[in-house]
Amino acid sequence: MAGKIVVLDVREMLKKKEEPFQKIMVTVGELEEEDVFELHATFKPDPLIRVLGKQGFSSAVVEEGPEHFIVQFYKEETDIPYFHLDNRELDPPAPMVRTLEFLDGHEACQSGELGVEIWNVRVPALLLPELEERNYTFDVSDEGSGTVRVKIRRPR
Structure with a gap:
């Protein structure tokens, strides 16, 4: 069964030059298997995509506007991101x-x-x-x- 979409917006943290990695990883650790983690950031977080990819997460990225990237991480392998x-x-x-x-x-x-x-x-x-x-x-x-x-x- 489909889970839920867990949203975390770290754009304000990034604008204040704060490090959101700990908060992101706590959120990821609380996900259920079917959940989708949706991260809002000011840039495409390629290092995080690689880190979570090694943990079995696929990802989809959309650029909503200047300094607004939405990345979704989910536990399903697909030929294209969804x-x-x-x-x-x-x-x-x-x-x-x-x-x-x-x-x-x-x-x-x-x-x-x-x-x-x-x-x-x-x-x-x-x-x-x-x-x-x-x-x-x-x-x-x-x-x-x-x-x-x-x-x-x-x-x-």
């Missing part, structure tokens, strides 16, 4: 709108370099034909207990 969106708390049509805005807003998704995995409470019946029309492929997995995982990507 950015996770937890839509389970949103009411329709927000899950579909959020998913399409993310796909449209990131060149890496459009080029097939980055996939998106959404967590919904039900199969997104209206989203799936829209994805097909936009030339995305998807894999739907209903895990029960109110979690449907949909992996979305555009073939390269």
Whole structure:
């Protein structure tokens, strides 16, 4: 079953020249197996990506703006990185709108370099034909207990 997305924003710490590594590692140590760790930083943290990679974490990176990088770390090996969106708390049509805005807003998704995995409470019946029309492929997995995982990507 899909876990939760654990968010840690260290941008203010970095701007104050503080070292966030200890706080990051404590957060990582508290993750459950299915959780996704989402780090917000002022730069792409390549050394951290390598350190956590050696601990079995895959990662996905998006640049949201100047000095705002979002890196997600998760325990699943995939051929391309997948950015996770937890839509389970949103009411329709927000899950579909959020998913399409993310796909449209990131060149890496459009080029097939980055996939998106959404967590919904039900199969997104209206989203799936829209994805097909936009030339995305998807894999739907209903895990029960109110979690449907949909992996979305555009073939390269």
